[in-house]
Amino acid sequence: MPEESVDTAGPVRRWLDDMPLGLAPLLIAAMGLIAGLYLLVNPVGKRHADLTMWTFGVAxxxxxxxxxxxxSAKTSREIDVQLVNFNAVNQKLxxxxxxxxxxxxxxxxxxxxAGGFFRGPLDRVGFLDLRPYLERDGIIGRxxxxxxxxxxxxxxxxxxxxxxxxxxLAYRADIVDPYLAQRGLRMEDLATWDDYFRELRGLLIQEQRYLLQIEHGDAWAFQIFLMQRGGGIFGPRGRLRxxxxxAVETMTWMIPLVAETGDRKVADSLGNFDLAFYRGLIEGFYIAALCPDWRSSQLQTYAKDLHGKMRLxxxxxxxxxxxxxxxVGGTMLGIARLAKDPELAWxxxxxxxxxxxxxxxxxxxxTNILTPDRQAWSDPAYHEARPYWSGQVLGEQFIALADEVPPFYSSGFLPVAVAKLNESIVACYGHYRSHGADGFEAFVRQRLKAxxxxxxxxxxREPDWDAKE
Known part of the structure; x- marks a missing residue:
């Protein structure tokens, strides 16, 4: 006859075994209770900054x-600067x-x-009008x-x-300058895009080297060319254009550069912002790229092999x-209409x-980013030769163009417009690859209009705010 089993585990063990989810939830609850009691006895001190600022850039x-x-040392007022994710800034704000x-x-x-935050009646826009401050302090002319x-x-x-x-235009000076010198030319002599592609055609090596990096899957390069021609996605007062x-002329001109075949194809891309873009320049797959000031610092960082071989x-x-x-690109600083102390914020x-x-x-x-404050351009940093850029004085290059930069007009509908523009560029590229120049302008016009x-x-669907004011 078998021996009668004896329960030696005790009531606590039996209770734990009977828990449907085991011991882990109990331990988590206990730790939460202990942490809560600790914070109750030792509360975290709250920061009471005079002003709070959000920015999405680490630098x-x-x-x-x-x-x-x-x-703060000068005014005894505390500013709490918070780094907030780029997308979160827009959503949280x-x-x-x-x-x-x-x-x-x-x-x-x-x-x-930015334009999405300016919609609605003027007295309901979430930001202060800074014109009075700019005029009062004599800054607007700077x-x-x-x-x-x-x-x-x-x-x-x-x-x-x-x-x-x-x-x-950032270009491979080690490749281009000797070639042009043999013909008695410099890059500065190539005043138009027609000049550029004509005089450098001898450097074109089909499927191995192109004369310009242009991405044909999005509107980045297209917007640059569009504004250079005096156009834009939007105009003043949010007018869609x-x-x-x-826009039709710009698209009709740009797409063939990347969609042609044989020796008529003069531009291509390995990507716009990833490492493949920099490899394309380093390996000479394309010899030039569109270069806003901020991209010049990225080249210095991610294309170090080109030190002393690049020019602008x-x-x-x-x-x-x-x-x-x-x-292309840019950032604004706004002061909230409900700021705790607008003058301090200013x-x-x-x-x-x-x-x-x-x-x-x-x-x-x-950063190589040109500030819009003219008074700052006197600093020596803007007048120093840069070895990476073949000894060019980078600041003076950008300053010389500052007053010629065309205006960019934003809108709350810019994201949807860019999305539809991207679709149009892909469609126009595909159409040209399939049908060539025959009827291409008419297709571009129809596609952009749609x-x-x-x-x-x-x-x-947006109310006419101007009519109400």
Whole structure:
């Protein structure tokens, strides 16, 4: 007869065994209870900053935190500079403005998203009109007018421009300059795009070397060429113009550069912003690329093999006497209408955007980004030769183009317009590859009009704020 089993585990063990999820949830609950009791006894002290600022750029954040410490030492007022993810800035800010809670006093917004925050009656826009401050303190004349145009709506200036971003042409001087010298030419002599492609055609090696990097899967390069020709996706007061004659001419000109075959294909791309783009330049797959000021610093970082082999020149113009630059990218600083202390916020904004030339000079050495503050251009950093760029004085190159940079007009409908424009570029590329030049302009016109009509239908749902004011 088997022995009768004896329960030696005890009631606690039996209770634990009976728990449906085991011991782990109990331990987690116990740790949570202990942590809660600790915080109850030792609460975390809250920061009571006088102002809060959001920025999405790491380099910006580091510089502003340093400036905030100096500002605090001078004024005894604390500025809490917070680094917020790029996408989160737009989402959190929109929610904060709608709910009128947790609104940052100052915030930096990328240019393409800025227009969405200027919609609605002027007295309901979430940002202060900074024109009175700019005029009162004599700053408005220090900023190129086109740099302010992006953030101006119905006469109100809702943002300070952080940058100008003139676009130049970065090219492989070690390949191009000796070739042109044999013909008694310099890159500066190639005044138009026709000159550029004609005089450098001898460097073209089909499927191994192209004369220009152009991405045909998105609108990045197209926007640069479009503004160089005096066009734009939007015009002043939010007028959509992505299907006007200038847009049609630009698309009809650009697509064949990358969609042609044989020795008529002069441009290609391995990508716009990933490492493959830099490899394309390093290996000579293309000998030149469109280069806003910020891209020049990226080349220095990610294409170190090209040290001393690169140069910058103004863009060749679309036609003789035409514009030799364009722009792409940018950031604004806005002050919330509900800022706790608007005057204090303005004083800090002036400190970081219109501070000493030395402050801007330090940033320029790192980022190559041209500040819109003319007074800062006197700093030695803007007049130093750069070995990476074959000894060129980079700052002077960008300064020479600052007042020629065309205006960029934003809109709350810019994202949908760019998306439809991307679709149009892909469609036009495919059509040209299949059908060539025959009927291509008519196809471009039809495709851009269809894309623009879609955007206009979305815009028609927006109330006519001007009519109400």
């Amino acid at each position: 910006h954040s580091d510089a502003y935190k340093e400036a905030a410490e100096a500002f 929109r929610s904060a403005l709608w709910a009128a809670v947790n609104i940052p006093d100052l915030v930096e917004i990328e240019k393409s998203a 900023v190129p007018a086109n740099a302010l145009a992006t953030y101006t709506d119905r006469g109100a200036v809702f943002g300070l421009p952080h940058d100008i971003h003139p676009v130049m 992505m299907d006007d004659d200038i 020149v103004p863009l060749p113009a679309p036609a003789p006497g035409g514009l030799r630059t364009s722009q 004083q800090f904004a002036k400190t970081i955007y219109f501070g000493s030339p030395e402050q801007h000079g330090r940033l320029f050495r790192v 894309a623009a009509d879609y955007v206009r239908r979305q815009m028609a």
